[in-house]
Amino acid sequence: MTITSKIWVLIEATAPVFTRAGLELLTPARDLADQSGQPLAAVVMGCHVEETARQAVALGADEVLVLDHPAFAQYETMCFVHALSWLLETYRPSSLLISATEHGRDLAPRLACRFHTGLTADCTQLSIREDGETILWTRPALGGNLMATIVCEHQRPQMGTVRPGVFTQRTPDPQRAGTILPIPQVPILLNSKVQTLQRLTGEGDAFTFDGKDVIVSGGLGMQSKEQFSLIWQLAQALGGVVGASRGAVHEGWVPYAHQVGQSGATVRPKVYIACGISGAVQHLAGISGADTVIAINSDPDAPIFQVADYGIVGDALQVIPDLLDALSQQ
Ligand code: FAD
Numbered sequence: 661m662t663i664t665s666k667i668w669v670l671i672e673a674t675a676p677v678f679t680r681a682g683l684e685l686l687t688p689a690r691d692l693a694d695q696s697g698q699p700l701a702a703v704v705m706g707c708h709v710e711e712t713a714r715q716a717v718a719l720g721a722d723e724v725l726v727l728d729h730p731a732f733a734q735y736e737t738m739c740f741v742h743a744l745s746w747l748l749e750t751y752r753p754s755s756l757l758i759s760a761t762e763h764g765r766d767l768a769p770r771l772a773c774r775f776h777t778g779l780t781a782d783c784t785q786l787s788i789r790e791d792g793e794t795i796l797w798t799r800p801a802l803g804g805n806l807m808a809t810i811v812c813e814h815q816r817p818q819m820g821t822v823r824p825g826v827f828t829q830r831t832p833d834p835q836r837a838g839t840i841l842p843i844p845q846v847p848i849l850l851n852s853k854v855q856t857l858q859r860l861t862g863e864g865d866a867f868t869f870d871g872k873d874v875i876v877s878g879g880l881g882m883q884s885k886e887q888f889s890l891i892w893q894l895a896q897a898l899g900g901v902v903g904a905s906r907g908a909v910h911e912g913w914v915p916y917a918h919q920v921g922q923s924g925a926t927v928r929p930k931v932y933i934a935c936g937i938s939g940a941v942q943h944l945a946g947i948s949g950a951d952t953v954i955a956i957n958s959d960p961d962a963p964i965f966q967v968a969d970y971g972i973v974g975d976a977l978q979v980i981p982d983l984l985d986a987l988s989q990q
Contacts, residue, residue, distance in 0.1 A: 665701030665723050666754040667693050672763055673706030674735050677868050681759035681824040683719055688786045688827050689757050690720035695788040701725060707733035717838030719830050726842045735763045741770045742849035753817050755795055760821035768821050777815035783822045804922045804942040825926030867917040873930040874900025877920055880907035881936020881976055888913040890980040897987045905937045921946040935976040939964025
């Protein structure tokens, strides 16, 4: 079987949150393929993934390599590494993009290590060098204070993970033509040293910001876990969800899944309300895709006001109850 695409993206279709993150990767990957004049391949991995394979074509893949097997129904590190190593060895792509989900962050370094190649983690911008082949991987560095562009000069495949939420999915074109190639000969790891006995989910594990139009976020300015409950009340009153700064997450006021920013989620709501959040560069890295930012902060010089469309200078512990009162009277 001949596979012409040299630029590949991995779509881990084990749960909607991972599938969405993988489909999102087709946006920058399609641009890379167009810039280099090459076709684009998606590797869709999971169990019963026919629909995802069709979506990948509609969203920009020219070829879809389908790894469909009950062993891929749930993510298991060594099983995925084994199958993908074989695939990369057999078809030798020049680049591989993986979503920086918790699974992608586990999988990508192991694969890169097997191929003695470089891995640029957590990229937010991608482009192609003049040679038409080398990817320029750009990611925040030095605590988010500068953007570093990294290249993998010699080893192939060049690999990178891309932050979920940074790119938006393209508009699907159901008429788009593409080739779907099942790979039934993919090897399945039978004697893994790791056996999954039980899967446990922690507090907040199932939470996602995906598709949420309103996010009410709280920071250290909320001052205690009890007072942080105002954030939950305001989010509920506005039909939104709760976000948080890393400060609030570190205090244990809210689970990590709600953290917004460089080391948390990248969000794209219609409205983002930051309450008692200073607006550190690492927090702002997660909200640049928000349509409207509203800030409530007692310090008129807080950096959050430099990016806010609307600002309230005041004590969030008084302003939020006033807002809740006003909303309850509507
Ligand atoms: P603070 O900076 O302490 O700000 C609290 C704000 O509340 C202040 O502006 C204050 O004026 C205001 N305030 C106080 N009392 C009130 C009141 N009663 N009413 C209204 N306002 C009040 N941070 C993130 O958020 N997300 C990340 O993903 C992230 N990743 C990071 C990654 C790295 C590598 C590093 C180095 C840092 C990262 N940080 C991240 C941390 C970041 O630098 C800040 O420390 C953090 O965002 C501060 O949280 P905060 O705004 O809640 O707290």
